[in-house]
Amino acid sequence: MGVDGDGEPSLNVAMRSLSEIGGRRLPFLRWSAWRMALGMRHLTKHWQVGDGREEALARYVTDNVAAGDLDGAIEAVDRFCYERSVMMNVGDEKGRILDEAIRRAGPKRLLEVGTYCGYSALRTIRAMPADAHLYCVELSEDNAAIARRILAHAGVGDRATVVTGTLGDDHTMDELESAHSFGPGTLDFVFVDHDKAAYLPDLRRIMQRRWLRPGAVVVADNVRIPGAPEYRSYMREEQGRAWRTVEHRTHVEYQTMLRDLVLESEYLGG
Numbered sequence: 550m551g552v553d554g555d556g557e558p559s560l561n562v563a564m565r566s567l568s569e570i571g572g573r574r575l576p577f578l579r580w581s582a583w584r585m586a587l588g589m590r591h592l593t594k595h596w597q598v599g600d601g602r603e604e605a606l607a608r609y610v611t612d613n614v615a616a617g618d619l620d621g622a623i624e625a626v627d628r629f630c631y632e633r634s635v636m637m638n639v640g641d642e643k644g645r646i647l648d649e650a651i652r653r654a655g656p657k658r659l660l661e662v663g664t665y666c667g668y669s670a671l672r673t674i675r676a677m678p679a680d681a682h683l684y685c686v687e688l689s690e691d692n693a694a695i696a697r698r699i700l701a702h703a704g705v706g707d708r709a710t711v712v713t714g715t716l717g718d719d720h721t722m723d724e725l726e727s728a729h730s731f732g733p734g735t736l737d738f739v740f741v742d743h744d745k746a747a748y749l750p751d752l753r754r755i756m757q758r759r760w761l762r763p764g765a766v767v768v769a770d771n772v773r774i775p776g777a778p779e780y781r782s783y784m785r786e787e788q789g790r791a792w793r794t795v796e797h798r799t800h801v802e803y804q805t806m807l808r809d810l811v812l813e814s815e816y817l818g819g
């Protein structure tokens with residue numbers, strides 16, 4: 550069943566106003582947040598909620614944003630998530646942390662692991678230097694297709710390459726090396742926002758291939774919720790050795806009740 554919003558229209562409007570009491574955004578009063586929680590098994594198997602909201606997002610962006618309007622596309626995704634169906638994008642609040650990390654690093658070659666519908670890719674492209682290129686790895690072919698559509702509509706399809714796969718299958722990493730010139734010291738920036746249990750194993754895979762140059766920056770979303778405790782412990786153990794990490798205290802996307810952590814880690818080499 551395709552769903553464009555939170556459900557029945559008048560109920561949707563009532564729940565939306567209830568969910569913003571006193572200027573706080575409270576997700577438990579939104580049906581779409583419950584629907585996402587109920588779909589968690591589907592979400593962690595297929596990487597879609599299961600009610601068609603990813604496809605609905607792509608249609609919302611192409612129907613409501615002028616072609617080539619990158620800012621408009623980013624705003625439209627946030628509006629869709631506040632007003633219609635909440636989604637597991639990095640969101641506007643944590644997105645600003647990502648933007649600032651990219652602007653500080655000034656990277657030329659960036660890798661994103663876990664692209665979903667392309668929201669963080671849009672933000673990354675806006676923040677990265679004009680001659681930089683973003684490589685996106687997304688496990689779901691359906692999500693990869695949606696991300697490509699949204700990026701193309703925003704006029705930045707040529708600034709990102711969306712690869713379907715996972716760093717855990719080796720063949721995806723081989724493809725990045727053979728088809729996209731990844732190799733030792735070629736990678737300046739990584740954003741990890743995929744399967745939380747894969748954060749540390751995938752970082753180790755990247756380090757084994759020595760793709761990161763010293764000074765490269767890795768940003769990790771959702772370190773508190775859903776949580777990546779092994780990744781956080783590793784960065785704490787390596788503080789001042791292989792990595793220098795700043796923990797950004799923030800909130801889970803599209804609400805202000807649940808706290809989250811974004812880790813920004815500079816690779817010191819060695």
Ligand code: MG
Nearest residue numbers: 639742770771
């Ligand atoms: Mg995330």
